[in-house]
Amino acid sequence: MKAGEVVGLFLESVWRELNGEERDGLHVTELVELEICERKFWFRRHLDEPPDVRSLLRMWKGRKLHETAISVDHEMEVEHEGVKGRIDEVFIRYDENYTARAWLVDKKFVGFLPASERDVKRYYSHYILQLELYAYMYTVDRRTPVEGCVLLFVNTEEEPYFHVHAWKPNLRKAEKTFRELRTRAEEIDRAEQPPPRNPDYMPSQYPCTYCDYTSRCYIHPEFNSVTRSTAAGNSG
Numbered sequence: 001m002k003a004g005e006v007v008g009l010f011l012e013s014v015w016r017e018l019n020g021e022e023r024d025g026l027h028v029t030e031l032v033e034l035e036i037c038e039r040k041f042w043f044r045r046h047l048d049e050p051p052d053v054r055s056l057l058r059m060w061k062g063r064k065l066h067e068t069a070i071s072v073d074h075e076m077e078v079e080h081e082g083v084k085g086r087i088d089e090v091f092i093r094y095d096e097n098y099t100a101r102a103w104l105v106d107k108k109f110v111g112f113l114p115a116s117e118r119d120v121k122r123y124y125s126h127y128i129l130q131l132e133l134y135a136y137m138y139t140v141d142r143r144t145p146v147e148g149c150v151l152l153f154v155n156t157e158e159e160p161y162f163h164v165h166a167w168k169p170n171l172r173k174a175e176k177t178f179r180e181l182r183t184r185a186e187e188i189d190r191a192e193q194p195p196p197r198n199p200d201y202m203p204s205q206y207p208c209t210y211c212d213y214t215s216r217c218y219i220h221p222e223f224n225s226v227t228r229s230t231a232a233g234n235s236g
């Protein structure tokens with residue numbers, strides 16, 4: 001067999017595995033994406049195409065990590081007001097009054113392991129947002145308050161390999177954010193064109209370096225008329 005044939009078969013299988021998952025409706029991961037870049041959210045919802053090889057491998061690695069269960073309530077589905085989500089792990093603990101409290105755990109493969117709470121907030125605030133939204137949805141969907149959220153970061157390439165970040169979620173704030181993002185998602189979803197590009201973004205910097213739509217976003221004329229006319233109007 002030729003090298004390209006083997007790699008091609010592997011990538012086809014990976015895509016079949018990842019694409020086999022039902023993705024109807026609106027998902028928490030899309031709300032988080034919307035918070036990072038509204039334009040990316042529009043592309044994701046309107047263009048049905050496989051990601052590039054790098055993104056595909058990253059998604060596959062993440063999927064494999066998620067398949068490794070550490071709790072009984074593994075990959076728990078939640079749904080609230082039309083938004084769906086899947087929480088990696090849920091642990092139930094009982095307080096001194098025998099009242100059930102939930103702890104949510106999300107596992108993340110990362111290329112850069114945070115060394116402190118400050119690093120987590122600076123580089124991975126979107127993961128914090130994701131778990132806060134899950135905490136709100138779980139509390140109302142399962143009628144069990146979420147006491148704590150935990151992010152388990154894993155980097156297979158360098159020591160110390162793990163970083164754990166735990167906190168008490170702000171459920172009131174999470175509810176407000178959930179409603180705002182859901183309303184914005186519905187508005188952007190209905191639009192025929194993607195929102196204009198954030199002028200602070202650059203193709204060689206985050207979040208564009210993690211985006212499957214960079215060429216369409218920056219080059220394709222069909223998706224740049226609004227951006228260009230805005231830029232021309234601003235030039236003076």
Ligand code: SF4
Pocket residue numbers: 037038039040041043197198201207208209211212213214217218
């Ligand atoms: S390339 Fe950058 S600005 Fe364009 S959709 Fe992707 S993340 Fe957003």
